[in-house]
Amino acid sequence: MGKEFAPAPEGQGGQRLYELVVPGMGSDHCAGIITKTLRRLEGISDVSTNLASHRVSVSADRDGPDADALKRAVEGAGYDVASAKGAEGTTYKISVPGMGSDHCAGIIRSTLEREEGVREITTNVAGHSVTVVTAPEGPTEAALKKSVEGAGYDVAAISRQDDADRSGDSAIEEAYLQQAWRRLWIAAVPTTLIMLLMIPHMFWQPVPGYLAIIAVLAFPVVFLFGGAATHKASWRSLKNGTFNMDVLISMGSLPPYVIGLVGFVYPMTSFIEMAATIMTFHLVGRYLEAKAKGKASEAIRRLLTMGAKTARVERDGEEVEIPVKELAPGDIMVVRPGDKVPTDGEVVDGESHLDESIATGESIPVYKSTGDTVIGATINKEGRLRVKATRVGGDTFLAQVVKLIDEAQGSRVPIQEFADRMTGRFVPLVLIIALGSFLVWLLAADSLRPILEWGAGFLPWVDPAAATPVLAILAAIAVLVIACPCALGLATPTALMVGSGIGAERGILIRSGEAIQTFKDIKVMVLDKTGTITRGEPKLTETVAASGVSESELLELAAAVENASEHPIARAIVDGARERGVKPGAVSDFRSTGARGVSGTVAGKAVLIGNRRLLEENGVQGLDALDQNLHDLEGKGRTVVIVARDGHACGIVAVADTLKDESVAAIKAMHQQGLHIVMITGDNERAAKAVAREVGIDEVRAGVLPEGKVDAIRELQKKYGNHVAMVGDGINDAAALKQANVGIAIGAGADVAIEAADVTLVRGELSGVVDAMLLSRATFRKIVENLLWASGYNAAAIPIAAAGLLHPMIGVVAMTVSSLSVIGNSMLLRRRYDKERR
Numbered sequence: 001m002g003k004e005f006a007p008a009p010e011g012q013g014g015q016r017l018y019e020l021v022v023p024g025m026g027s028d029h030c031a032g033i034i035t036k037t038l039r040r041l042e043g044i045s046d047v048s049t050n051l052a053s054h055r056v057s058v059s060a061d062r063d064g065p066d067a068d069a070l071k072r073a074v075e076g077a078g079y080d081v082a083s084a085k086g087a088e089g090t091t092y093k094i095s096v097p098g099m100g101s102d103h104c105a106g107i108i109r110s111t112l113e114r115e116e117g118v119r120e121i122t123t124n125v126a127g128h129s130v131t132v133v134t135a136p137e138g139p140t141e142a143a144l145k146k147s148v149e150g151a152g153y154d155v156a157a158i159s160r161q162d163d164a165d166r167s168g169d170s171a172i173e174e175a176y177l178q179q180a181w182r183r184l185w186i187a188a189v190p191t192t193l194i195m196l197l198m199i200p201h202m203f204w205q206p207v208p209g210y211l212a213i214i215a216v217l218a219f220p221v222v223f224l225f226g227g228a229a230t231h232k233a234s235w236r237s238l239k240n241g242t243f244n245m246d247v248l249i250s251m252g253s254l255p256p257y258v259i260g261l262v263g264f265v266y267p268m269t270s271f272i273e274m275a276a277t278i279m280t281f282h283l284v285g286r287y288l289e290a291k292a293k294g295k296a297s298e299a300i301r302r303l304l305t306m307g308a309k310t311a312r313v314e315r316d317g318e319e320v321e322i323p324v325k326e327l328a329p330g331d332i333m334v335v336r337p338g339d340k341v342p343t344d345g346e347v348v349d350g351e352s353h354l355d356e357s358i359a360t361g362e363s364i365p366v367y368k369s370t371g372d373t374v375i376g377a378t379i380n381k382e383g384r385l386r387v388k389a390t391r392v393g394g395d396t397f398l399a400q401v402v403k404l405i406d407e408a409q410g411s412r413v414p415i416q417e418f419a420d421r422m423t424g425r426f427v428p429l430v431l432i433i434a435l436g437s438f439l440v441w442l443l444a445a446d447s448l449r450p451i452l453e454w455g456a457g458f459l460p461w462v463d464p465a466a467a468t469p470v471l472a473i474l475a476a477i478a479v480l481v482i483a484c485p486c487a488l489g490l491a492t493p494t495a496l497m498v499g500s501g502i503g504a505e506r507g508i509l510i511r512s513g514e515a516i517q518t519f520k521d522i523k524v525m526v527l528d529k530t531g532t533i534t535r536g537e538p539k540l541t542e543t544v545a546a547s548g549v550s551e552s553e554l555l556e557l558a559a560a561v562e563n564a565s566e567h568p569i570a571r572a573i574v575d576g577a578r579e580r581g582v583k584p585g586a587v588s589d590f591r592s593t594g595a596r597g598v599s600g601t602v603a604g605k606a607v608l609i610g611n612r613r614l615l616e617e618n619g620v621q622g623l624d625a626l627d628q629n630l631h632d633l634e635g636k637g638r639t640v641v642i643v644a645r646d647g648h649a650c651g652i653v654a655v656a657d658t659l660k661d662e663s664v665a666a667i668k669a670m671h672q673q674g675l676h677i678v679m680i681t682g683d684n685e686r687a688a689k690a691v692a693r694e695v696g697i698d699e700v701r702a703g704v705l706p707e708g709k710v711d712a713i714r715e716l717q718k719k720y721g722n723h724v725a726m727v728g729d730g731i732n733d734a735a736a737l738k739q740a741n742v743g744i745a746i747g748a749g750a751d752v753a754i755e756a757a758d759v760t761l762v763r764g765e766l767s768g769v770v771d772a773m774l775l776s777r778a779t780f781r782k783i784v785e786n787l788l789w790a791s792g793y794n795a796a797a798i799p800i801a802a803a804g805l806l807h808p809m810i811g812v813v814a815m816t817v818s819s820l821s822v823i824g825n826s827m828l829l830r831r832r833y834d835k836e837r838r
Helices: 028-039 067-076 102-112 141-150 167-203 210-222 228-240 245-264 272-296 298-304 397-410 416-455 468-482 485-505 513-519 529-533 551-562 568-579 612-617 624-635 663-672 685-695 706-720 731-739 751-756 768-802 808-827 829-837
Strands: 016-021 044-050 055-060 083-086 090-095 118-124 129-134 157-160 310-315 318-323 332-335 344-349 352-355 366-368 385-391 508-510 524-528 534-545 588-592 597-602 605-610 639-645 648-659 676-680 699-701 724-728 742-746 759-761
Touching: 016 067, 028 044, 028 055, 028 067, 028 485, 055 067, 067 083, 067 228, 090 141, 102 118, 102 129, 102 141, 129 141, 141 157, 167 210, 167 272, 210 245, 210 272, 228 245, 245 272, 245 416, 245 468, 245 808, 272 468, 272 808, 416 468, 416 768, 468 768, 468 808, 485 508, 485 513, 485 768, 485 808, 485 829, 508 768, 513 742, 513 768, 524 529, 524 706, 529 534, 529 648, 529 676, 529 685, 534 551, 534 568, 534 624, 551 568, 551 597, 551 605, 551 639, 551 648, 568 639, 568 648, 605 612, 612 639, 624 639, 624 648, 624 685, 648 685, 663 676, 663 685, 663 768, 676 685, 676 706, 685 699, 706 724, 706 731, 724 731, 731 742, 759 768, 768 808, 768 829, 808 829
Parallel strands: 524 676, 524 724, 676 699, 724 742, 742 759
Antiparallel strands: 016 055, 016 083, 044 055, 090 129, 090 157, 118 129, 310 318, 310 332, 332 385, 344 385, 352 366, 508 759, 534 648, 588 597, 597 605, 605 639, 639 648
8 A cells, every 4th residue: 555645735724634544444433543643733623534435634734744744643543544645626627729829828827826726737738628726725616717718718618527536445445455364364374273283282182392383373473464563553552642452452462472481481371372362363353344344335335436437529520438537518428328428417419218226226217308417327228318518527416425425424423422432431441450350360369269160160161270370361361352442433333334325325315424313303394395395397287168169279379379488387388288289379469468468369369368357457258157267276276377369268277386296105104204294485375285285284384485494494493392304405495404403405406405405315206205214213223223232242241251251262252243243233224224114
């Protein structure tokens, strides 16, 4: 694993940002030690850790420690650092068609260099592009564009390049796993030979030179290739005043080996076999733990490799294959059958079905045609598509998913504070208990032998007749090796890792660990109406033709006139008529009367469309016959217009924002979870109540402005306590989503709403709310189960070890099983979640 050092980019207020990769940071206990160590350094303002990616992010003052100093501090705490460097900024690609020479490139370069926070500039005259690398808090896209345009050059496009590349993580993780595998085998082979010699030596025939042979075989296991890294880490940890798990293993393996050497000059029980076995099982545990954690994060790793590597784009009338990272917004991509869509975009030509399971978890391919949006990394099943790139690099859906999952895995669950308090004091406490056990057995072994005599009845390794020093040593070592803070430290992050992976596969992105804990107590679910319960676009719903007029005739008149209008209601009427097989005819003398209606001439007849007041003012006859229909439709919350021809009413056309297909079932499922459902909308009360009746909403608050939604959430929080969640999709929902105890964004909605939310439903379906709730509850239960198991294990095992009833070799196996059981229990989360969904 190579080591990288680079000047850190500056953040806000002169802060320098660093990122370290620490492969051995395997639990919250390790993360706590590293955080505590770094915070001791002068000039450190913030430290955050992410166990899933083994990354530590550090914010330091301008005159604070550099990457090398941070690396030394972490190594001093007992952990190897794979890389330490300044946190990555953002890379932008700017397309400048007018940059036709090195002279032009020089002007642009010198202009951009004046921007504060620009770290690197590369120009490509042949490709008419400029690549700019900025610090994390450097200039924005708009500022860079303005700068280039200020130099006298038009900017055709500007895009962020992929700043979410995590390919290096897998390489580091794989290298760490291979290293653990090598150390395991180097220790396992000599230890196996020792076991093969020990059995006949103890039970059948003494082996000549037995002590010398096992001392030689165990030496590389305990001191060199097997244990050297463990002892080095524990020594650094002790010097630093911190206590990691390696300290316990060193103290459990080194004394037995050294004490065993006394057998060369004084006849006594050998402990060398125990030293080798403890170290080998420790290395087995490290390897299995790394392997299991890798499997737990498999879903996330799959996401990172899902994207296409190359893209076919149109250049000067030809198709050219380029790396995906060179794509810019506006590029026209050609996606053939079987290809992955290179990046997020909009279909400009062609039709096909796309497999969007990577984004939504839905296995049924989705039909796409001109104007539809597509997601990068989804698979084109049959037709040829031309797609205009709209988002590239770190702005793509896939990059944002990875970012959200990173945030979730690096977040804290409030219940974890319990484990943090325990693990912070755990190792020193274990050392005290081990020392106390040694002294008690050394001074009072005869009084304690009845315990051993009782245990010998069912524990074959217990020997009541053993010498007092042997009993004292065995008890102390057993306490050291059985104590495992790793299990407590793994309880929360492994459950979060598995839970976030399940969510990503099924289109549920839970951003924070706090939301997982809060979700289980939600009592009130607040729903926005437009775009959440309804589709957010008007549709033609009903037509009522007057006597002597057919439905098709009514629609022909309405569609002909409305076809000349761009109003959303007009488009709904025209689209609805076409769906019913009616083509809009020609219209002349078209005129709009603002929000009241439209008029025109169709086939020589004067047609007027609008509300009742407009038609009454124009003397239209036959309105009374339509009154009851008009009243009924308006009572359902429909927007109703009347169509008249040559002064006579021809009928009514009704338009409404229709319900999403799954809304009724989704709200029913929420009620089954015991939720009180409240709809908050800016729409009028009549339309809001009509929708509420149709879907089964408990409470309606209509005519609420965006700022009023925040106040409404606060009112509900006062009434029901801090147990209020909200679902929304628009910009006007962002503040309310932030105010709610759990904010849930519909994935098809506005970016700002998604950014403000704790949970994002990628599929854009309300039914995902219950799925997200069940996933959160299942994840939290796993966290609680893990914490109870880990704390209960230590509470029971340490007294048993101190009582002399636990052989150290059994203890080290139990320690490994404890950590693996926590990981294994977390991986059962998928089964628990599927069971709750049923």
